[in-house]
Amino acid sequence: MSATPAVLRAEGLVKRFEVGRGLFGRARGVVSAVDGVSLAVAPGRTLAVVGESGCGKSTLARLLLRLVEPDAGRIELDGQDLRALDERALLRARRHVQMVFQDPFGSLNPRMSAGDTLAEPLRLHAVVPAGERVVRVRRLLDQVGLPAEAARRYPHEFSGGQRQRLAIARALAAGPKVLVCDEPVSALDVSIQAQILNLLADLQRELGLAYVFISHDLAVVRQVATEVAVMYLGRFVETGPAAQVFARPRHPYTQALLGAVPVADPARRGSRVVLAGDVPSPLAPPPGCRFHTRCPHADDRCRQEAPALPEGTHAVACWHADRIAPLTTPPQGAAAVPGIPSDSAQRQRQRAVLQHLQAAFARRSSSSPSPSRPGAPP
Amino acid sequence: MSPLLALRGLRVSFQTPRGPARAVDGIDLTLEPGQTLCIVGESGCGKSMTALSIMGLVPQPAGRVEGSIVFDGRELLGLAPRAWADLRGDRLAMIFQEPMTSLNPSHTVGRQLVEVLQRHRGMDGVAARAEVVETMRRVRIPAPERRFDEYPHRLSGGMRQRVMIAMALLCRPALLIADEPTTALDVTIQAQVLELMRALRADTGTAILLITHDLGVVAEMADRVAVMYAGQVVEEAPVDELFAAPEHPYTVGLLGAIPSIAAPRQRLAAIEGRVPAATDWPSGCRFAPRCPFADDHCRHEAPGLREIHPGHRSRCWKAPLETLVMPEAGALVHAAEATA
Numbered sequence: 001m002s003a004t005p006a007v008l009r010a011e012g013l014v015k016r017f018e019v020g021r022g023l024f025g026r027a028r029g030v031v032s033a034v035d036g037v038s039l040a041v042a043p044g045r046t047l048a049v050v051g052e053s054g055c056g057k058s059t060l061a062r063l064l065l066r067l068v069e070p071d072a073g074r075i076e077l078d079g080q081d082l083r084a085l086d087e088r089a090l091l092r093a094r095r096h097v098q099m100v101f102q103d104p105f106g107s108l109n110p111r112m113s114a115g116d117t118l119a120e121p122l123r124l125h126a127v128v129p130a131g132e133r134v135v136r137v138r139r140l141l142d143q144v145g146l147p148a149e150a151a152r153r154y155p156h157e158f159s160g161g162q163r164q165r166l167a168i169a170r171a172l173a174a175g176p177k178v179l180v181c182d183e184p185v186s187a188l189d190v191s192i193q194a195q196i197l198n199l200l201a202d203l204q205r206e207l208g209l210a211y212v213f214i215s216h217d218l219a220v221v222r223q224v225a226t227e228v229a230v231m232y233l234g235r236f237v238e239t240g241p242a243a244q245v246f247a248r249p250r251h252p253y254t255q256a257l258l259g260a261v262p263v264a265d266p267a268r269r270g271s272r273v274v275l276a277g278d279v280p281s282p283l284a285p286p287p288g289c290r291f292h293t294r295c296p297h298a299d300d301r302c303r304q305e306a307p308a309l310p311e312g313t314h315a316v317a318c319w320h321a322d323r324i325a326p327l328t329t330p331p332q333g334a335a336a337v338p339g340i341p342s343d344s345a346q347r348q349r350q351r352a353v354l355q356h357l358q359a360a361f362a363r364r365s366s367s368s369p370s371p372s373r374p375g376a377p378p
Numbered sequence: 379m380s381p382l383l384a385l386r387g388l389r390v391s392f393q394t395p396r397g398p399a400r401a402v403d404g405i406d407l408t409l410e411p412g413q414t415l416c417i418v419g420e421s422g423c424g425k426s427m428t429a430l431s432i433m434g435l436v437p438q439p440a441g442r443v444e445g446s447i448v449f450d451g452r453e454l455l456g457l458a459p460r461a462w463a464d465l466r467g468d469r470l471a472m473i474f475q476e477p478m479t480s481l482n483p484s485h486t487v488g489r490q491l492v493e494v495l496q497r498h499r500g501m502d503g504v505a506a507r508a509e510v511v512e513t514m515r516r517v518r519i520p521a522p523e524r525r526f527d528e529y530p531h532r533l534s535g536g537m538r539q540r541v542m543i544a545m546a547l548l549c550r551p552a553l554l555i556a557d558e559p560t561t562a563l564d565v566t567i568q569a570q571v572l573e574l575m576r577a578l579r580a581d582t583g584t585a586i587l588l589i590t591h592d593l594g595v596v597a598e599m600a601d602r603v604a605v606m607y608a609g610q611v612v613e614e615a616p617v618d619e620l621f622a623a624p625e626h627p628y629t630v631g632l633l634g635a636i637p638s639i640a641a642p643r644q645r646l647a648a649i650e651g652r653v654p655a656a657t658d659w660p661s662g663c664r665f666a667p668r669c670p671f672a673d674d675h676c677r678h679e680a681p682g683l684r685e686i687h688p689g690h691r692s693r694c695w696k697a698p699l700e701t702l703v704m705p706e707a708g709a710l711v712h713a714a715e716a717t718a
Contacts, residue, residue: 052564159652189420190591191649194635198648218565219594223637223646246639260569261639262594266617269598274573275566278534350623356703357627358634360670361647 006040007210008097008178013037013063013073015056019283029283033059034070035234038309039212041227043177044204046211048225048242050218050257054282056234057214061182064212065097066090077178095125098171102183104163108155114141114166115151121173136173144169144199161192165199172203180212185220197223218261222246230254233282233290240314248326250316252295255327289319297324380451381408382552382585383432387445390427390436392656399656401427403609404445406683411552414579414586416596416617418632419606422653425589428606429555432587433472434462450552468498471546475558477538481530487541488526494548510548517544517574536567543574550582557589572598593636597621605629608654608664611683615690625692625699627669663695671696 013034020028033056041047049057062068064075066082075082077093085093101107108117118137122128128136138148144165155163164184171179181200185193197220203209215221221228225242230251238251249255256275263269277294280286288305292298297320309317318324390402402424409415417425430436431443434454447454450469454462466472474480482490488510495506507526514522517540530538539559546554556575560568572595579586588599596603600617605626613626624630634647651668654660663681666672676695683693696702 052566161652189653190593190632190635191420192652194646194648195650197637198646201645216565219637219639222639223642242642256566258639260565262568262572262592262598263639264593264597264621264633264636266597266600266621274569276570278536278567279564347622353700353703354622354624354630354633357630357699358647361631361634361649362645363670 004042004044006042007078008064008212009040009074009076010064011038011074011076013060013075014071015059015063015068016071031282032234032285033282034063037073037231037234037236039229039236039239041178041210041212043208043210045226046204046213046224047227047229048213048215048221049229049231050215050221051231052216052257052279054233054279055231056282057216057231058182060231061099061180061212061214064180065094065099067099092125095121095127095174096176097178097180098174098176100164100167100171100179100181100184102186104160104167105155107167108163108170110155112154113151114146114153114155114158114169117155117166117170118151118173121170125174127173127175140169140173143172143203145195159192160188161195164188164196168196168199168203172207176209178210178212180214182214183216184213186215186217193220200224218257230257233280233285235290235317236309237291237317238315239309244314250314250321250324250326251291251318252297252324253291255324256294258327289317381448382411382413382450383407383409383587384448385428385432385445386448388428388431388447389442389444390424390431391442391444392440394657396655396657400609400659401441401656402431403659405611407604407611407614409553409585409587412579412583412585413601414588414599416588416590416600416603417606418590418593418596418603420591420653422656423606424609424656425606426557429472429557429587429589432555433466433470434459435472464498467494467545467551468549469552470555471549471551471553472555472557473539473542473546473559475561477535477542478530480542481538483530486527486529487533491541491545491548494545498549510544513544513548514541517541517547517578518570519544534567536563536570539563539571540574543571543578547578547582547584551584553585553587555587555589558591559588560595561590561592568595575599593621593632605632608659609656610664610693611691612665612693613691614683619687619690623700625686625690625697626665626694627671627696627699628665630699631668663693665694671699671702 014036015034017031017033019031037060039047049060051057059068063070077096080093082090082093115137118140119133122133122136137151141148141150146162146165158166185196188196204211213224222242228240228242228245229236230238230253232253238245238249238254245254249258260275275294280293286293287303289302289307292302295302301319307317307319309315385405385407388402388405389400392399392401405428417428419425427436432447434457436443443455491510492503492506495501495509511522511526514525519525519537519540533541560571563571575586578584590596597617603615603617603620604611605613605628607628613624613629620629624633631647631649635649637643637646649668654664660667662678663672663676666676681693681695683691686692686697
């Protein structure tokens with residue numbers, strides 16, 4: 001997907017879950033949570049996987065770390081086949097692929113202080129000699145913008161945003177190349193969400209991390225992604241560079257998703273195409289193209305044959321991709337987009353004032369504890 | 379026209395082990411008939427408690443509600459529980475974020491809807507059923523005759539929220555209070571529900587008080603917006619003005635903190651720090667500890683909510699905020715005029 005070779009690559013991942021199995025009963029059905037997904041992400045890049053609930057994006061995240069064992073497919077880290085590894089070798093390899101979850105409370109041990117939480121992966125992966133752990137813990141805390149005395153505190157003593165910082169520090173402790181983030185800001189208020197997104201951007205720039213970023217929030221995805229994969233009922237329906245996919249979405253589902261996002265600009269209200277119907281049950285996905293039940297362009301072929309995702313930079317799994325006009329999103333007003341044509345001198349002036357006022361917030365946040373490079377003097 | 383709803387000095391407080399928590403701390407707001415007012419804010423700002431107090435649903439006896447709530451020309455505070463119950467579901471209706479918590483899982487959807495008509499309008503079963511099916515059709519529940527006999531758990535989240543909206547509409551309320559009605563829904567389903575609410579307002583003239591944390595939803599729905607922070611309204615304005623020219627630094631920060639779907643921003647305007655606790659509001663301006671423009675005056679003296687432009691109120695000593703960036707803004711405007 002980009003010029004630099006991928007650090008993490010997956011091919012043809014499949015995961016099925018049996019559901020409704022009682023004590024003696026047979027499974028009532030099989031959900032193909034992930035059904036033939038391939039992806040690649042390079043150092044310093046962010047692949048965002050976006051989709052609605054039940055599309056399989058969280059399962060995909062867990063497959064990448066083999067937290068959930070895939071039924072088929074290949075996962076490569078720096079060319080090494082992760083699925084061929086035994087338990088011990090997998091543990092070693094996991095040092096390089098770490099995960100950040102939506103709910104840090106659920107993923108942090110409530111009985112462990114922040115310091116112990118961070119020291120554990122250092123010991124487990126023998127990242128630094130025992131004598132240097134305290135120093136490294138302090139540096140990790142500083143990297144995520146937590147004060148040194150936070151080491152003594154327990155998860156419940158942190159706010160939601162601070163807990164997510166701690167979870168990120170723990171993921172960084174092992175010295176990973178890839179972070180898989182599953183809805184890392186979805187549980188946070190918008191002002192805190194911005195802090196965490198800024199932090200993730202800083203860390204990526206400083207450490208050259210590759211991110212796989214799972215989210216349902218398209219605006220967040222627009223902010224963080226360099227590449228995007230749109231997922232629907234277990235499959236990628238559109239992949240490509242974020243700028244292209246957002247500016248010229250070609251799959252009818254991507255078009256509908258982007259059209260459905262409420263935009264924080266009252267001038268643009270009501271200018272949308274609302275997609276009818278619910279997402280079908282993953283237990284009984286429609287035959288053919290899985291989106292055909294909600295698609296305005298569907299015909300007989302779509303109802304019978306599933307389109308594959310072709311190779312290519314900006315790829316679309318749709319029989320009518322060539323026929324459907326790409327939806328071009330009009331530029332938006334108030335949301336501080338520089339260089340867009342504006343309506344009146346007054347609006348332009350208001351926009352300039354707002355940008356200046358907001359810059360004061362951005363300046364302030366970059367002057368707070370900034371992540372420092374590991375290896376730099378503390 | 380007299381307002382449909384007027385809140386005056388509304389306060390909701392609770393006794394906690396850490397002292398009294400002033401969850402809602404002096405709200406003045408009015409809502410005209412047929413209007414949509416959005417209350418926007420982050421968790422803990424008091425927006426949901428404001429909604430609950432209008433419905434008479436603040437947990438009792440723990441919660442203490444003071445001030446005045448005049449609805450339809452009638453003071454609601456001090457109303458007997460029975461009278462309040464008569465009002466709810468009749469002139470006043472509410473939908474919540476999670477419809478499952480307000481639907482009875484052991485009764486069919488149809489039965490619960492029919493009950494509303496029987497209780498508030500004294501309708502008989504046959505007439506009520508016909509009206510319920512018709513209302514279900516109006517909120518675009520497919521095959522309403524069949525859904526009538528379904529149990530809530532058999533319906534999707536979006537469908538359940540439609541049932542709640544149908545229930546709210548059965549008695550043609552003058553005011554619909556919606557607390558985060560689409561927060562639990564996927565974005566394509568959210569779009570359906572928002573469109574439905576807009577269509578219904580146009581049809582029935584019901585005023586809407588919409589509580590949300592999502593500025594995108596505000597931009598879609600609101601006529602007027604009240605921004606809440608730390609138990610108070612910090613800014614109130616017509617929706618276009620609030621987005622184009624906010625007059626409170628908190629609103630400025632919020633607008634800068636949301637990513638834009640049009641293009642990635644270089645850096646999001648993160649509001650540093652965290653929302654204070656309701657047991658411990660800062661003295662002076664409550665936003666001062668997180669405000670890049672705050673000075674000693676702000677930290678020591680609490681600003682009141684005052685009118686900055688006609689119909690646009692802000693609780694900030696520095697408003698109008700334009701004066702904070704005047705020199706640069708002036709230069710930019712000159713540049714813009716030169717290119718125009």
